[in-house]
Amino acid sequence: MEPNLHEFSDGTVLAEKLADQVAHRLAAAVEARGEASLAVSGGSTPKRFFRAIANRDIDWAKVTVTLVDERFVPADHPRSNHLLVRENLLQGKAAAARFIPLYHDRPSVEEAARVATAAANTITPPFDVVILGMGGDGHTASFFPHGSTLNQALDAAGPRSVLPMEADGAEEPRLTFSFSSLTDAGMLVLHIEGQSKKDVLAKAQEGTNETEMPIRAVLHRASSPVDIYWAP
Ligand SMILES: O=C1O[C@H](COP(=O)(O)O)[C@@H](O)[C@H](O)[C@H]1O
Numbered sequence: 017m018e019p020n021l022h023e024f025s026d027g028t029v030l031a032e033k034l035a036d037q038v039a040h041r042l043a044a045a046v047e048a049r050g051e052a053s054l055a056v057s058g059g060s061t062p063k064r065f066f067r068a069i070a071n072r073d074i075d076w077a078k079v080t081v082t083l084v085d086e087r088f089v090p091a092d093h094p095r096s097n098h099l100l101v102r103e104n105l106l107q108g109k110a111a112a113a114r115f116i117p118l119y120h121d122r123p124s125v126e127e128a129a130r131v132a133t134a135a136a137n138t139i140t141p142p143f144d145v146v147i148l149g150m151g152g153d154g155h156t157a158s159f160f161p162h163g164s165t166l167n168q169a170l171d172a173a174g175p176r177s178v179l180p181m182e183a184d185g186a187e188e189p190r191l192t193f194s195f196s197s198l199t200d201a202g203m204l205v206l207h208i209e210g211q212s213k214k215d216v217l218a219k220a221q222e223g224t225n226e227t228e229m230p231i232r233a234v235l236h237r238a239s240s241p242v243d244i245y246w247a248p
Pocket of ligand 1 (some may be wrong): 058061062087150151152174
């Protein structure tokens with residue numbers, strides 16, 4: 017299934033349009049099932065989207081928010097994705113949402129991943145909405161090139177779980193939802209900005225080696241259609 021590319025004039029317009037689509041999907045899930053789930057990425061790209069969606073009129077008390085991946089750092093650390101989400105998404109109306117963190121204060125990232133998996137299992141699968149990002153090295157979530165648990169993480173037949181991940185491209189150990197947890201979402205978005213990321217995307221679409229560019233797994237074999245949101 018070829019991804020659908022949605023291009024916007026700038027990042028602010030993209031953030032508003034994406035917030036509209038995500039809000040619509042979450043509201044429909046709340047209407048249909050009485051609950052909804054949203055898994056978001058960290059990094060620098062999603063901040064405008066977080067601020068745009070935070071005040072959308074949804075019954076946020078029925079929405080569970082989590083992260084597709086996290087750095088193994090406490091929630092007050094400047095590199096924490098939880099901190100980013102708390103300061104930008106879980107504000108205004110969205111402050112009523114339930115948040116499930118991936119970081120847990122345990123002696124090792126492996127133990128934290130086990131606790132995170134148990135907590136994540138309280139979310140009814142599949143996720144209603146997953147928003148992925150992409151690094152300049154072709155990683156997405158914390159599926160890093162040559163990552164320590166990459167084969168396990170990218171196994172489409174693997175369990176829904178949170179895995180530890182270490183890689184040369186990551187400053188600290190990571191926690192990441194597995195491929196199977198993310199890629200059957202009701203709405204699966206890859207949100208990227210800038211020409212350099214568009215070039216990385218083009219390179220990823222041309223080749224097949226997922227160990228070199230793990231984003232290829234999402235582009236080539238996600239079970240849900242992938243919507244790419246891009247702005248210069
Ligand atoms: O490390 C991470 O990087 C990617 C991309 O981040 P960006 O700063 O280039 O937008 C992100 O998708 C991932 O969640 C994050 O942990």
